[in-house]
Amino acid sequence: MGPIFRLTLKELLSKKILLVSFILTVIYLVLYGTGLHFINAKGMGDMTEQIVKLMAYSQLISMGLYFASFIVCLFAVFAGVGAISSEVDNGVMISIISKPVRRGEIIVGKFMGYAVMLMLYSAFIYYSIYFLVDIMLDLRLGGMVSGYLLFTLQPLVLLAVTFWGTTFLPTVANGVAVFILYMFGMIGGMIEQIGYAIEKTAAVNVGIVSSLIMPVDTIFRQMINVIFSQTPSLSILNTMGPFMSLKQPSHWMMVYVLIYVLGCVFMATRIFKAKEI
Amino acid sequence: MPAIETHNLTKVYHNNAGCKDICLSVSEGQVFGFLGPNGAGKSTFVKTLMGLLYPTGGRAFLLGKPLGDLNVRHRIGYLPELFRYQEWMTGCGLLEFHASLYKMSGKQLKMQVENVLERVGLSGKGKYRIKTYSKGMQQRLGLASALLPNPDLIFLDEPTSALDPVGRREVREIIADLKHEGKTIFLNSHLLSEVEMVCDEVAIIKEGQVVANGNLQELLCSGTEVTIRVNDIREPLIAILRKMNETVHLEGTRITALIDNPVEVPPLVETLVEGGVQIYEVSYKQQSLEELFIRFMKEA
Numbered sequence: 001m002g003p004i005f006r007l008t009l010k011e012l013l014s015k016k017i018l019l020v021s022f023i024l025t026v027i028y029l030v031l032y033g034t035g036l037h038f039i040n041a042k043g044m045g046d047m048t049e050q051i052v053k054l055m056a057y058s059q060l061i062s063m064g065l066y067f068a069s070f071i072v073c074l075f076a077v078f079a080g081v082g083a084i085s086s087e088v089d090n091g092v093m094i095s096i097i098s099k100p101v102r103r104g105e106i107i108v109g110k111f112m113g114y115a116v117m118l119m120l121y122s123a124f125i126y127y128s129i130y131f132l133v134d135i136m137l138d139l140r141l142g143g144m145v146s147g148y149l150l151f152t153l154q155p156l157v158l159l160a161v162t163f164w165g166t167t168f169l170p171t172v173a174n175g176v177a178v179f180i181l182y183m184f185g186m187i188g189g190m191i192e193q194i195g196y197a198i199e200k201t202a203a204v205n206v207g208i209v210s211s212l213i214m215p216v217d218t219i220f221r222q223m224i225n226v227i228f229s230q231t232p233s234l235s236i237l238n239t240m241g242p243f244m245s246l247k248q249p250s251h252w253m254m255v256y257v258l259i260y261v262l263g264c265v266f267m268a269t270r271i272f273k274a275k276e277i
Numbered sequence: 278m279p280a281i282e283t284h285n286l287t288k289v290y291h292n293n294a295g296c297k298d299i300c301l302s303v304s305e306g307q308v309f310g311f312l313g314p315n316g317a318g319k320s321t322f323v324k325t326l327m328g329l330l331y332p333t334g335g336r337a338f339l340l341g342k343p344l345g346d347l348n349v350r351h352r353i354g355y356l357p358e359l360f361r362y363q364e365w366m367t368g369c370g371l372l373e374f375h376a377s378l379y380k381m382s383g384k385q386l387k388m389q390v391e392n393v394l395e396r397v398g399l400s401g402k403g404k405y406r407i408k409t410y411s412k413g414m415q416q417r418l419g420l421a422s423a424l425l426p427n428p429d430l431i432f433l434d435e436p437t438s439a440l441d442p443v444g445r446r447e448v449r450e451i452i453a454d455l456k457h458e459g460k461t462i463f464l465n466s467h468l469l470s471e472v473e474m475v476c477d478e479v480a481i482i483k484e485g486q487v488v489a490n491g492n493l494q495e496l497l498c499s500g501t502e503v504t505i506r507v508n509d510i511r512e513p514l515i516a517i518l519r520k521m522n523e524t525v526h527l528e529g530t531r532i533t534a535l536i537d538n539p540v541e542v543p544p545l546v547e548t549l550v551e552g553g554v555q556i557y558e559v560s561y562k563q564q565s566l567e568e569l570f571i572r573f574m575k576e577a
Binding site for chain 2: 002007015090097098102277
């Protein structure tokens, strides 16, 4: 598994997708930081203005993290979409499988390689936003570690699903399927939040079902809860706006997510073991 | 212990193509040729032995171990027909990666990579990216990868398809060296002239089934053509000759026949002499592998 893991890291570093993603991420962070700079309302006077300022900050921070999550999740999909299928199609996999290496080791080694790269990329984005907020808004956010762990769990979930798909779907079909699934989870999450706001159980249930199928949105809501609850000035504002969470997800949901990730990797391993090349 | 042993090994696809009931035994130290037309099942057979495909019937053993044994692959090298490698890697980088899959490491790994690159004629080219390699160079790289573990058994699937005549000769020399070292080589090839030059035994496959199998020289002798040039001969005498050997054929004053053994010739000559025919010449022509191959394709 070690050689496969190391090769995967080297391959990702050599690919243009990483460079392009990094450049576009920097552009995003520059724009976001610029926005934060001009929104900064230092020296606002009375209590009402302070509350308005904090409400604006909370929306900006949650929005920034939402689109940062979107970026890193898309990277997970596009990077991993052909991890197995493209190498099977172009014949590269033949020379690997015929060696004394278990097929399961190939899947796990590649997944670990992609996962490490995603975690590093997630760390770059997350802590850039974290420190931009600190510098531009003079606001030290909570959840420095716990928030990051939840932030990076999102692309790992998508990576796991993508890996499952790449063992039996062609590359493009896998990308389309995972992307649609991701959108499904996002929209379901928004419906769930609206359901909580207007107290409609059916809408809430739709969201719950969608989060069981694709839990990325739930992880995001949990992350926002954790960050805001650990930021004293923002702790009462974590239920306001489209990117917030009206109800904190259960801790058992996080256990489910971990089982979900492991389950997808396990299924990928099972399918690949039986696959004829 | 045979290096390769198959008992009714079968791999059939949904459209009934593939290989069926293949029974082969390849002794250690042999160069074994596996021949067949396009779509006969040659690559399917090799891929089944290498674990890329799963058999639908039968059994097989490689170096005494059943199919699927992972440890025995440390002693097996494989050059696939479709040789594709990560283009972003250098030649050395690829071989180091493959060597690490064989659990090689450190100095041994680096030395062996240099050795195999030199052996296949890519010395000095290992530092360049594979995407700059020609097809022939990539095939040589594949051969180098197959030789990395110093294997006891090597599968070569069309090993010279992308090489020029000089390259083909070099590969033949490598095969001869490997045989001299006691390695067993299983060679899939369309190039019958090459198989004829290097192989000890061959099997011919058609539509998934083996139609001929044995020592190459014995198979070639089995179809030796004898030509007898005479002055004149009548049909009744030809009919007598045909009762002795049904392949007797008359073209003007030349009588030809296929024989399995030279001892079949004197009775034919005696019959002609007793029939009053004057004999000017008796000559032999051993069939080539191509003629043998075509004969089996027509017969089967």
